[in-house]
Amino acid sequence: xxxxxxxxxxxxxxxxxxxxxxxxxxxxxxxxxxxxxxxxxxxxxxxxxxxxxxxxxxxxxxxxxxxxxxxxxxxxxxxxxxxxxxxxxxxxxxxxxxxxxxxxxxxxxxxxxxxxxxxxxxxxxxxxxxxxxxxxxxxxxxxxxxxxxxxxxxxxxxxxxxxxxxxxxxxxxxxxxxxxxxxxxxxxxxxxxxxxxxxxxxxxxxxxxxxxxxxxxxxxxxxxxxxxxxxxxxxxxxxxxxxxxxxxxxxxxxxxxxxxxxxxxxxxxxxxxxxxxxxxxxxxxxxxxxxxxxxxxxxxxxxxxxxxxxxxxxxxxxxxxxxxxxxxxxxxxxxxxxxxxxxxxxxxxxxxxxxxxxxxxxxxxxx
Numbered sequence: 138x139x140x141x142x143x144x145x146x147x148x149x150x151x152x153x154x155x156x157x158x159x160x161x162x163x164x165x166x167x168x169x170x171x172x173x174x175x176x177x178x179x180x181x182x183x184x185x186x187x188x189x190x191x192x193x194x195x196x197x198x199x200x201x202x203x204x205x206x207x208x209x210x211x212x213x214x215x216x217x218x219x220x221x222x223x224x225x226x227x228x229x230x231x232x233x234x235x236x237x238x239x240x241x242x243x244x245x246x247x248x249x250x251x252x253x254x255x256x257x258x259x260x261x262x263x264x265x266x267x268x269x270x271x272x273x274x275x276x277x278x279x280x281x282x283x284x285x286x287x288x289x290x291x292x293x294x295x296x297x298x299x300x301x302x303x304x305x306x307x308x309x310x311x312x313x314x315x316x317x318x319x320x321x322x323x324x325x326x327x328x329x330x331x332x333x334x335x336x337x338x339x340x341x342x343x344x345x346x347x348x349x350x351x352x353x354x355x356x357x358x359x360x361x362x363x364x365x366x367x368x369x370x371x372x373x374x375x376x377x378x379x380x381x382x383x384x385x386x387x388x389x390x391x392x393x394x395x396x397x398x399x400x401x402x403x404x405x406x407x408x409x410x411x412x413x414x415x416x417x418x419x420x421x422x423x424x425x426x427x428x429x430x431x432x433x434x435x436x437x438x439x440x441x442x443x444x445x446x447x448x449x450x451x452x453x454x455x456x457x458x459x460x461x462x463x464x465x466x467x468x469x470x471x472x473x474x475x476x477x478x479x480x481x482x483x484x485x486x487x488x489x490x491x492x493x494x495x496x497x498x499x500x501x502x503x504x
Contacts, residue, residue: 154277161270175256183249290329348431373406455480
């Protein structure tokens with residue numbers, strides 16, 4: 138076999154792997170769609186009769202507050218006045234609530250739980266298929282599978298699902314996130330295969346570096362974890378508003394009640410989001426430092442205020458402000474949550490906006 142024939146055969150094999158990758162990504166989307174409907178079934182067919190814990194807890198809390206100041210009584214015992222002190226009940230700080238977590242999307246019954254388990258199983262299958270799509274994309278050109286926005290998208294969505302499944306494997310109460318996660322993953326993959334699709338090709342010379350594996354992989358992982366934290370933050374804001382409405386005597390609609398009562402308490406959602414963002418923030422710091430070192434090797438300078446560098450730093454500052462706000466008594470709760478969402482919006486703009494709408498040294502392979 139001549140060298141030219143071997144080269145043609147290798148090229149054909151690479152093209153076959155690229156086509157296989159595309160097939161696997163579309164197959165993953167099909168399975169994610171089935172998982173989406175299974176998660177819908179979990180929410181719809183889960184029992185509604187077992188929800189209502191938030192309302193019951195807040196009603197009991199209001200009743201306890203009314204009885205929190207019992208009168209001091211004085212009894213006469215043989216001519217001696219005896220002061221009967223009331224029992225002292227230690228309560229939470231003003232404005233805080235002692236609300237239990239909801240039963241979950243399944244509503245606490247076996248039928249809903251069955252649909253939820255099917256949904257998780259389908260999510261695992263879709264994740265494995267998508268991972269195969271990412272892997273064959275990498276093998277088709279013998280490089281890391283994130284040289285353009287299409288590859289970044291399919292990898293990002295796969296990692297985000299992997300983070301969710303890892304939390305489930307660690308016995309964390311996150312199955313309530315499944316429907317929201319799968320919905321956004323389908324949107325992300327739909328955008329990837331339509332608007333952002335780029336044929337499998339070799340990298341530009343500037344990207345031929347081992348830092349591609351270190352810097353970009355950590356950026357993708359951080360984004361996936363930031364996304365999980367953002368979902369928790371958004372749901373926290375909704376659940377907090379729902380609890381506030383109940384506390385003030387309001388009556389939410391049936392749909393809002395059916396959804397909100399199944400979620401964890403707002404305090405649990407707030408704590409979850411904070412822990413997730415705080416855990417990954419040091420890795421995001423490392424991502425920026427690694428990018429600066431790579432820039433020094435590739436361009437001869439560590440920092441040049443390139444649009445991607447600038448927005449990475451803005452994102453870092455925004456999350457640093459969020460973590461500082463959480464440590465400051467006056468900025469906990471909703472105020473800090475708004476900062477967290479602003480920080481994630483900065484990350485999203487850095488992810489999509491800078492690559493698509495802004496020209497800089499990080500602009501490779503179109504998008």
